[in-house]
Amino acid sequence: MPQKRRTARQVAGRNQNHWMESHALQQEMCHLRDLLSTERANCCREYNWRIQLSHELEETKQQLVNQKHLKEVFINREKETKRELERLRNYSDAETLSTTKIATQVRNNINAVCQEKFNSELQVEKEKVKVLQEDLKLSYDKFMAELQMEKDKNNVLQEELKLCQSKLTAELQVEKEKNNHLHKELKVGQERFDTELQMEKVKKKALQEELEKLRTSYQEVSERYEVDVLTARQQADSLLRELENQIKSHKDKVLQDELLINLRDDRDTLLQQMVQENNHVIELVQKDTAEKDLMLSSHATLSSPQSPL
Numbered sequence: 001m002p003q004k005r006r007t008a009r010q011v012a013g014r015n016q017n018h019w020m021e022s023h024a025l026q027q028e029m030c031h032l033r034d035l036l037s038t039e040r041a042n043c044c045r046e047y048n049w050r051i052q053l054s055h056e057l058e059e060t061k062q063q064l065v066n067q068k069h070l071k072e073v074f075i076n077r078e079k080e081t082k083r084e085l086e087r088l089r090n091y092s093d094a095e096t097l098s099t100t101k102i103a104t105q106v107r108n109n110i111n112a113v114c115q116e117k118f119n120s121e122l123q124v125e126k127e128k129v130k131v132l133q134e135d136l137k138l139s140y141d142k143f144m145a146e147l148q149m150e151k152d153k154n155n156v157l158q159e160e161l162k163l164c165q166s167k168l169t170a171e172l173q174v175e176k177e178k179n180n181h182l183h184k185e186l187k188v189g190q191e192r193f194d195t196e197l198q199m200e201k202v203k204k205k206a207l208q209e210e211l212e213k214l215r216t217s218y219q220e221v222s223e224r225y226e227v228d229v230l231t232a233r234q235q236a237d238s239l240l241r242e243l244e245n246q247i248k249s250h251k252d253k254v255l256q257d258e259l260l261i262n263l264r265d266d267r268d269t270l271l272q273q274m275v276q277e278n279n280h281v282i283e284l285v286q287k288d289t290a291e292k293d294l295m296l297s298s299h300a301t302l303s304s305p306q307s308p309l
Contacts, residue, residue: 026168028164029161029164029165029168032157032160032161032164033161035157036154036157036158036161039150039153039154039157040154042150043147043150043154046143046146046147046150047147049143050139050140050143050147053136053139053140053143054140056136057133057136057140060129060132060133060136063129064129067122067125071118071122074115074118078111078115081111207295211289214288214289215289218282218286218289221278221281221282222282225278225281225282228274228278229271229274229275229278232270232271232274233271236267236270236271239263239267240263240264240267243263
């Protein structure tokens, strides 16, 4: 029984150790999941910022397209103006042509000033757009590099998470099988313990019944002994009185005294023998009763219910 209790304690200790290891693995897995969630959130913020930069780049490109279109419009207008001047030059007389030349010269000067101003502003815008394009290109390259790094980190974390999940799943399966095996062992041990406990209860009941019988027998022997002693004493007293009466009627005083002494000795011897025999019987009964009490106490200690571990 003590060996079974120690085995049950060892099983409970192993279960507790397995549970602690499983709990530690679950905590580590939760920590990795938190890290992965944090990295995903950071990556999402970076991605949104890069998208915003991409939108700004698209807007800048659209502005460049618009400026290019505006430049083409001015160029087309200039070409139309030149064609109109050629037409006027071909169909006008000398005086008109002279006036036309003057107007054309003025218009050309105005166009030249406007074109120079436009070219200057266009060059400034081109420089700005070029710088902006370079900045956007650097930002985009940086974004793509960081995005690739984040992807690599996420892939590494995903692989680590998969490995941890696989490891945890395998360990949980092993622990589950161990727990099932231990549960079966505990169930078999509990059934064996219940059977032995029931047997001990039956033995205890039988010992109690036997002890009650011994106590009853001892009581009967004691009562019989007391009755026998009382009867013997009464018989001895009756014999003594009878002897005394006979002695009184006997003429020879010496013979009467000797006979009286012998009868008294016989009475004492008989009483002593009866006392010794009854004492011997009582000692045997008491010894047997003590042994039964000891056995009953031992069975009661062994069969006392133990708290399951």
